[in-house]
Amino acid sequence: MIKVHGRITSANVQPVIWCLSELGVPFERLDVGGPFGGNDTPEYLKMNPLGLVPVLEDNGHAISEAATILRYLMRQYGDHPGDPMAAARIERWADMSRQHIYVPLIPTIFIQMVRTTADARNQAAVDGAVAALKTSMTIVQDLITDGIIGGESLNLADYQIGALLYRYYELDFERADLPGLRSYYQRLCDRPAYREAVMVEFAHMKVPGA
Numbered sequence: 236m237i238k239v240h241g242r243i244t245s246a247n248v249q250p251v252i253w254c255l256s257e258l259g260v261p262f263e264r265l266d267v268g269g270p271f272g273g274n275d276t277p278e279y280l281k282m283n284p285l286g287l288v289p290v291l292e293d294n295g296h297a298i299s300e301a302a303t304i305l306r307y308l309m310r311q312y313g314d315h316p317g318d319p320m321a322a323a324r325i326e327r328w329a330d331m332s333r334q335h336i337y338v339p340l341i342p343t344i345f346i347q348m349v350r351t352t353a354d355a356r357n358q359a360a361v362d363g364a365v366a367a368l369k370t371s372m373t374i375v376q377d378l379i380t381d382g383i384i385g386g387e388s389l390n391l392a393d394y395q396i397g398a399l400l401y402r403y404y405e406l407d408f409e410r411a412d413l414p415g416l417r418s419y420y421q422r423l424c425d426r427p428a429y430r431e432a433v434m435v436e437f438a439h440m441k442v443p444g445a
Contacts, residue, residue, distance in 0.1 A: 237262040240279070241288030242269045244440065246341050247301040248289045249433045250398035254305055256428035257389055258312045302333055305394050314388060328375075328384060329391035332399070335371040339364030340399055340406075348406055349437065352444035361408070368403070369411040376416040384419075397423050401433050 237255065239262055241248035248264075255262045267273040268288040275286050282290045283299035290297055291304045293311075298304055306326075309315035316322040343364040347356050375396055378385045384392040400420045403410070423429045 238292040239264045240267040240274075240282070240290040240292075242266050242271055243432070243435055244269065244437060245288050246337075246345075246399065246402065247287075249435065250394045251289050251291065251301055251304050251308070253398055253428055253432035254308050254313075254394045256432055257426075258308065260308070260312050302329065302395065305329070305391055309391055309394075313390075315391065325385050325390045325392055328378060329395045331371075331374075332392070332396045335367065336375075336396060336399055339367045339371075340403055344368075344406055344408055345402055348408070349441045349445055352442060354444070365408050365410075372403075372413055372416055373411055376413045376419075379415055379419045382419060382422045397429070398433050401435075402437070405437075 237260060239248065239251055239255070241251070241264070243249065243252065243264065243266075245268060252262075252264060265273075267279070267290075273279060274283075274288060279290070280286055282292070282297035285299070287299065289301060289304060290299045291307070293307075298307060306315070316325065343360055347358075347361050351357075375384065378392070381387075383389065384396060386392070397420075400416075400423065404417075404420060424434065
């Protein structure tokens with residue numbers, strides 16, 4: 236059985252769990268990282284020298300990096316296109332999201348608003364990230380067709396971008412008025428696997444004074 240090492244509150248673990256659940260692939264998730272620790276042991280560092288989550292074990296092999304894990308899962312168990320150009324059309328939006336959605340949202344807005352006290356907050360960084368997200372999310376809205384990003388069924392772009400939308404909509408910052416994107420998010424919220432893997436409440440992660 237596949238093992239996923241990583242706490243469910245991690246924005247990098249969540250898309251992996253969501254993907255596995257949607258694909259119907261049996262797996263076991265282990266609480267690792269954050270308050271659980273366990274990501275600095277020699278055994279774990281052998282699987283991922285960076286000591287980060289998630290790590291996925293399958294068929295005697297261990298791989299890390301959420302984007303890489305999702306690619307593997309979709310190629311091995313999903314319907315990722317075999318044609319290189321068809322695959323690239325989906326992969327480019329998944330790759331875009333790592334720099335242009337994940338970076339402004341998670342290590343910037345989320346960290347500044349949830350994990351940083353208000354008096355220490357870098358508001359200039361937050362403002363820059365908010366502006367960047369308005370541009371990126373406008374592009375994403377234009378990619379949505381029949382409730383899917385850039386494809387005919389849930390794909391890499393959906394798992395990487397869609398998994399970020401819970402925090403995108405739950406955090407208190409100014410968003411672009413994008414009804415198509417919100418409709419897409421609401422459809423994801425109707426999926427049981429999305430609710431269980433991604434819609435994980437994070438108020439307890441907020442530091443005093445944030």
